[in-house]
Amino acid sequence: MSATIAPTVAAPPGRRRRVGIWVAIGMAVLVVGAIGAALTAGSEWVERDALDPDSAGPTGTRALARILEDHGVEVRIARDHEEVAALLSGDADTLVLPDTPSLSDERLRELVDLATDVVLIEPRARTIDLLIPSAAMAGAAAPGVVSPACALGDAERSGGIEPGALFTAAGGVSACYPVDGAHGLLMALNGDRRSSVVDGTVLFTNAHLADNGNAALGLNLMGRHPLVVWYQPGLADTDLADTDFTLGELTPPWVSPVIVLFLIAGVAAGIWRGRRFGPLVAERLPVTVRASETTEGRARLYAQSRDALHAADQLRIGTLERLSHLLGLGAGATAQEIADAAAARAGLDRGAARGILLDDVPATDADLVDLSQRLRQLEDAVHARVRPERNPR
Template identity: 65%
Template sequence: MSGGGTEPVAGTAHPPVATATDAAPPRRRRVAAWISIGLALLVVGGIGGAVSAANQWAARDALDPDSYGPDGARALTQILRDHGVEVRVTRDRAAAAEALAAGSATLVLPDAPALSDEAVSALAGAADDVVLIEPRARTLDLLLPGSAPAGVAPEGTVGPGCGVEDARRAGALVPGGVFTAGADATACYPAGDGYGLLIQPAGQGRISAVDGHALFRNEHLAENGNAALAANLMGRHPLVVWYVPSIGDTDIADTDPSLGDLTPSWVSPVIVLLLIAGVAAGIWRGRRFGPLVAERLPVTVRASETTEGRARLYARARDPLHAADRLRIGALRRLAALLGLGPNAAAPEIADAAAGRAGLDRRVVRGILIDDIPRTDADLVALTTRLRDVEDAVRAAVRPGRSPR
């Protein structure tokens, strides 16, 4: 009794254990897949952050004093610091003005289209020396009256060609952009239609203009006398204030308003909300519930109905010849099968073989199977009867003893 009572219990307990064991691996695999995806995202994000941090210079502009890239100017700031000159990089106008007010300083000024003429003049007036490293027509006319851009110098090194000691110590170089000199400016490095360096006195100091893109970028600083000229122009005072302008530093009040300025304050949050709702709706309605399933058509049409429908169309079109062709094609196919002819047998070949096997007149059989043209419905009915007679005669000759259909 005990053995009989034990076996049902074991047999009853076994299926639930097997079911749980079978269901566990898929669940574990799903959890492991999500964990793997999360770890992969963390790894990719970490690598992207590291690459972005290691290449911050790539996002900076040309001649940026903190950029190590080929277009940056980090090498020049390092040379100045090695010579005991303090280089202070400022990225807003207020910080630059504050640094210039601390003492004797040189202002390195790139092109600043976002600043008004008054702001540029105020910055330049607060410095002892000013070095324009991206001279444009507006800046030249503002700080070196009468001077203007004059294109690009021809290839090849050019000597100083002037009495300025800083240029003579630097020696020959390839000027890049050149400028015409105003009445009060001293011009050096003559090339093409202008000069590669302009120096003009301003109060107790001076203002210099030179193409920094061609001379002071990291990739060109070691060429010819580029580094020496940069150090001579910028290292005359213990402090260099390198101003890096930005759009947010503008003081021009008559700028065109943005779309956000022209719309009410609630428009932007509503647009963001609509975008979020659209994305959520797309995810909601675009989800799939499972694999695609091929569904059979729910309607089955019998062959007899199809045949009757097609016959009614032929009758309505009053085209007995077309109906006769369909009847002849069926008769020829059946005769070819009875006579053992291949599927590619021609109609005349089938007609001749049928006439020969049944002992009928060849011309009559050809007329029934190929040549006769029915003009009326009565002719079509008569042709149908004759086709049946030919088939019955051939079947009787091929299979003697069997009654015709």
């Protein structure tokens, strides 16, 4: 009993090439996706590490936290508001407060009231209004070192800085580092309690702490008490009951009526400018037209316009195409090459052949008839030399 072994058939080269192309495309998509995921993850880490006392990155604040500890100040990092409330005693402590969009105004006021000093290092309009009601944002400072120019001892001992965000405030608030009517540092005093507003994102981060008087200012503002509670809120730290807003709640009230108006206008425009349904003509398309009718129609148009040159061009184009095919010149041959080849094969003068196929210009209908006859005679002569056994017509 013999076994039959089926022959192995190799995949054709074209199929292997197509498979290879799709594999390369898939690999490229995976590489691009991996690069995008890495960049996204990197940006997320940068955002998460911003102003974080545990972060040694450029936007972190570990350097300032270590300086405070070296001067005998205990730095406690809290990542949710309940831990902040538990750490604050209100006797001798400082609350370092970044932006807290996930906390309600009531809970934020409770945390501020528990602290002896508050240093707002990431000012926003909402938190500034809660901390110093008479203060407001006033843009950003131009590059350049600014001197304190105020009677506040902490700022005078620190020296000049390059402030980032600027603020304005009414009377009763100490303001330092003036730039065009605004200031880079605000401090409100209420007995032994004080509230400070400064842009720590450009002063207290690891990348900029060694510049000018940044480190000294951070130490003077935060190191007045033996305990610093540094609030670094996490993504899940919120006291809001429902943070998933609907699209209707996020859009202004006039958006829905405008959308309805646009829909009505679109329907009205469609009815006004739209065409009726059904065929536009009763005749079914496509219509078959005989080639002879097309030729006769074009001939009548040429005759009515008395355009002998255009008619001659059409006759020459047809003759040149047939001669090129007959002589085996291919589609890339020029009219001059076809004329020279036809003259050589038919035994005619090259100039005479070019005159028939290219140069002679018929001025009258009689000239056009004569040219058509000479074109036919030239084609017949070439055909007789190439295929003498066959009738050219």
